[in-house]
Amino acid sequence: MTPPAVVPGVASAPYDALDWLIERWSDGLGWLGETFGIGMLEYTFMHHAFLVGALIALMAPLIGTFLVHRQLALIGDALAHTAFAGVAVGLFVNATFGTGISPYVTAVVVAMIAALAIELISEVTDAYNDVSMAIVLSTGFALGAVLISINTGGLAVGINQYLFGNLATVSRGNAIILVVLFAIVSLVVTLTYKQLLYVTFDETAARVSGLSVPWYNRLMVMLTAMVVVGAMQIMGVILVAAMLVVPVASAAQFARGFREALLASVVLAQLAVLVGITLSYQYEATAGGTIVLVAVGIYIGTILLGKVQSRASTEATRTVPDDQLTE
Template sequence: MELLAYPYMQRAIIAALIIGLAAPALGIYLVQRRLSLVGDGIGHVALTGVGVGLLLNQSPVLTAVLVATIGAVGVELIRERGRTSGDLALALLFYGGIAGGVVLVGLSDSASNANLMQYLFGSLVTTSPQDITVIGVLGAAVLAAMLLLRPALFALCNDEEYARVSGLPVRTLNILLAVTTAVTVTIAMRTVGLLLVSALMVVPVAAAQQVTRGFRATMAAAMAIGLLAAGVGVLVSAEADTAPGATTVLMALAAFLATTIGGLVRRNLRRRQSRPAVATEPPDVVLHG
């Protein structure tokens, strides 16, 4: 493709591939804990961070990382103390974040209001070399944490009480998940946007679950699907002149549909093969005297 010769397209693909790899690696733990929508809540808090950056003429990415991290850690501590249930804490995070973001962006100038769309729905073609550096470093840190701490994080997400009895640092691991979720959301807002970033964490995992068994296999398949959806999404959006973030999510949903159909076909084949053969009556034997 001729478009790949342009530096901005090369940066766009690199950024998308990094997020496509890191987001499902984190998302599988969120799905395991039944927190599939936490990315949406933190995305709305990150919107407040973007508003702070636009209002103060600072880097919206950095302020979004800071505000989203504080919000994520705060919700995790509230949930841990048991004063507020997880879903209620998430709702408070969800509504408070979007309300704060709208107010702060409204206080900024009209140019900032126009730039807000880049963070809500993504803007890969405007990814700068500095953005690539930030996305690459933070994405690599998230990916390394998810892979290196996989046994401990799996135990935590599968049974928190068991993890605590086993001597694992439960609070530290919970805060680590909260921080990495906030970081992933904020670095992905330039690729798929704050309103769609949660989909890239959850949909590849849901697709992988249709065709794999076991946590390790599902994690590997989810990362592969996320990588494929991100790469194909950018290329298709460039050819069709569509929004890269939305196109990437549609590619992930297409993968989910394909794996769902493939899983159903495979299960039907196994069911047919496992059926015992129908016994048939032997032919009549004619005796000649």
């Protein structure tokens, strides 16, 4: 087996440990494929794709639930477009100077800078969040377009996998980057869960209680940037924001509390990713588009199920005699 390329900025020992864990994951899925005759599990790139997909389906609802309740659903789209600029920066630097920097690393850096810029514009200019998001989105996509047009040698071709996602290009090195991002996001959310929840539902009371609301706002957008870059591997820039919103919207149709909505959105996201990746492989379709269509199908299903349950409850209430309702 060819050893994976070294990811800049990742220490050797932790990298080797993650590499070993991913190889064990690959061995496990390979065994399942051989035992049960599942053809798609015979390929290593599918092992990486399912791992990345599962982690995305955990991270995206984890952050997306906070964003939806804070009415910041579109921030994922803004950061995805700036992450596109980060990818273009990485590809441009590699093509120009012959370096081996992973475009996902530069995408993380640029997306996090853009996340801070969104908050800074809102604070300094008193502009609404949607204004700052629109400005950052436009700037990021424009920067990416300019860098691609300057050096069209191989960038225009190579950029397609980042725009639309590609199962076959999920390497072990990229999977390791996502595992690191997942560890950071999950750890930070676990440590700051109560504070983020407080800021999400009552920002004024959070300020009065002494919490640094601007700091937690910045933390949230930076975590969103990490999720966006991680999900970009499979979902692509154009569709990455959907995983932050659609599973959360589906869970909101029946969940009765924040924590229940969070858990339900994770389950629905896992289902969308599992089915979407499988269908994408079977029909050679774009992975990101397939996953989103499955997620939207689940969303429509939850709406219809909610309507049916509501109608059944109404009918049941109507059939109860009036004397029993007054007792």
